[in-house]
Amino acid sequence: MAELIPELTPMFPGASPFLARFLPHSPPTYAGLNESFCDLHAFLKYLHEHSWYGYLYAVLGDQTAYVLLFEGRTVTAAAASATGEQALGELLNLYEQGASLSAHPLSPAYAHVLSGIGSRAWKFNLTEDFTGLHARPTGAIFYVRGEIVATLPATLPYEGAFPAPLRPQTLILPRSLAGWAHHHYNLTLRGRDGMNAITDVYQVFRSEYGAPGIAFLRALGEKLTPAEYAMRSDAALHDLEPMVHSFLKTGYIREV
Structure with a gap:
């Protein structure tokens, strides 16, 4: 009602x-x-x-x-x-x-x-699963899965829609503010040993960084940047930054 x-x-x-x-x-x-x-x-x-x-x-x-x-x-x-x-x-x-x-x-x-x-706003197309904002010259409507959940007296001069992504993606800081996150890194010999379960280095690496560290190191070895890895894995850059600095300092990776 x-x-x-x-x-x-x-x-x-x-x-x-x-x-x-x-x-x-x-x-x-x-x-x-x-x-x-x-x-x-x-x-x-x-x-x-x-x-x-x-x-x-x-x-x-x-x-x-x-x-x-x-x-x-x-x-x-x-x-x-x-x-x-x-x-x-x-x-x-x-x-x-x-x-x-x-x-x-x-x-x-x-x-x-x-x-x-x-x-920018898009052409409005109400489907049964539409989630997002419908903006009109008379006000805005909040939709969740095709149902109106709220209205707001704020307008655009034209009609348009802002569909919400199914699962919103995390914004990554631009290169000017987080250059390290957009760099590529090569694994050193020590870094490759850090992913090889039969080496002593692997045991040391695993005890220090755990499974998240191994997954991140593997991604760097596959030529993903930290920013790309963050997008794919839903990891937070502020959690990856200290790992990158630590990997560099302890000789597991080097900047390309």
Whole structure:
């Protein structure tokens, strides 16, 4: 029944980035976070470990950036003139420059609906399993598997849809901010021994890094970059970075 469908309130009415425009009002769980006392990478790791759903909002003067999290993973982002990975990088840059950051929780369903919002809207085609946002000049509708779950009085000047992916992909930091993640690495002789179960090196490697380390080392040996491996395995870059540094330091890999 229509009266049971909640009408949400926009958090940022009139915002120009599409993602910001359709974010519903949500009191922050965390507010006033700042580089001077909160390491953002540690905070993102904390949200990832707790499978947090919601959005981050960074503001510095008249500059803003917005990042949506699903299962604790950054899945879409927007800033004044960027979306996706570049906008995620923009939020990190603003934070480093002294921006104030807040974190606003959402239900898993709403976070999923919003996860498909990028730089363009698509032709709307309501199917029985459509999950995503339908934007119209009269307002927006949140759909989950073909059912209306909420409305929001925020608009586009034309009709369009933002279909949500079945399982939202994790955003990977751009090369300018995480160059190490986009490099290729060769296994050294020691690294190859680290994957060979009959060697002593393997026993040492396994005791230190476990099965996740072996899987990651094998992927590097198969010429995947850490960023590509993170996308395929759903691993978090902040978990892979210390392993890459450790592998380099202990002589298992070298940069190509």
